[in-house]
Amino acid sequence: MFVGKDYVVTLHEEVLPPIDHIFSQCQKTLHHRELYMGQGSVFLAYKMIDALVDNCFPVINELIITIEKVDRELEDKNTQTVLEEISITRRNIVFFQTMIKPILPLFEELEEGQHEPLSKNMGFYWSNINDHLKKIAHRLEDSRELIEGISESNESHIASKTNEVIKVLTIFSTVILPLNLVASIYGMNIVGLPLAQDKFSFLILLLTMLVISFIMLLIFKARQWF
Template structure:
């Protein structure tokens, strides 16, 4: 466990990186915070949330894990930061030592930050980590759009589209729950709505981008399905046209291939040529009929 501790203007800040249960048990006794509250911070399943307890307020944040760029669910794509706010202390618990937290630890000491400054900085920096992945996601959607019309990549299109939808959906969920945190913080006396106005606008803008990505990918997948269905229909159309030619010819061949004892045409000296002529006439007639119907033309 890596521990950083400093005294802010009005509160004590303890920052813990990858703590164990035994470390949290000791800290619970030292700071007089219920043990279950601290242990709950190790649960990786939490979504962003503001929770008000009897002895403390808890903020669960999610920030992008840059080591897992190909992840597509919340638990793998993001990592959790927990803020425990009591009357005389602020405890931050996280599994990764993010660069913005390391920078904040130095600034908090040099600039003599207050509790409000530290919370604002952590929340703002956490939300800013989504900017670069969203830009990369939008670029990837543009590449995905170009691949829709490339038949050589058709096998990977559905897999890629599903990945993009899952990733955009995970980011959208985190951003939506993060907006709820800002709304809950405004109810605290030490925060006003102007404190997070810029951050709220930034989150809403990123939320718009994620929803735009989801709509685009959904539309592109539907387009891919329509193109695939069109190609299938074209193949079936060609096969149907060919079957129209061969059905009557197969009927004639079947009739004269039954080998009954009494079939006068079989013994006619010109029977073979008459049947071939009939087949040719039928084929020409079908061709003219199909051509006038426009079934031989490729649809636009």
């Protein structure tokens, strides 16, 4: 934005609804032209900036609603959706903060009257914008802390699920190991293996394997491994 004695120039890639609304009103009625332009270019710049800043609050409200939605989805264990929305919300908050933080010192200086003629008789107005920007910055910081907390909870949930899967696989592998050993030994062509010639050898070995598995599961249960 460029502000001169009798002009205000704004540069932006897309249409900004708050600014577009101001100029639309000025084109329609003399009353609005006097309201916005009757006190000089600096006041017009203030009104435009004020409209842009006020337009940030609905955006922040949407962010807060999104964070609450993510929190509910985390309770419902919808992990994949939570991961995507956490990533998007984090990015939006960081993007918002990178816009707000650099301009806070500028409006503090304008409020203190450090930039003439922008600050002449405008201290109260710049103070109003500065207060709004500080509120936005605080709400963004609160939102960032909330989404970080949700992210940590989600990571803990994922880690817990991973540990459960690993525990089940470990128990399964441990139970299978002695059974695999017995099967491997009796799969060798070695003369003299116990029960090798017995007609009930298969049933005896199968029963032995089942007993071994059952005993191991009892041991695991007694140790509260599952």
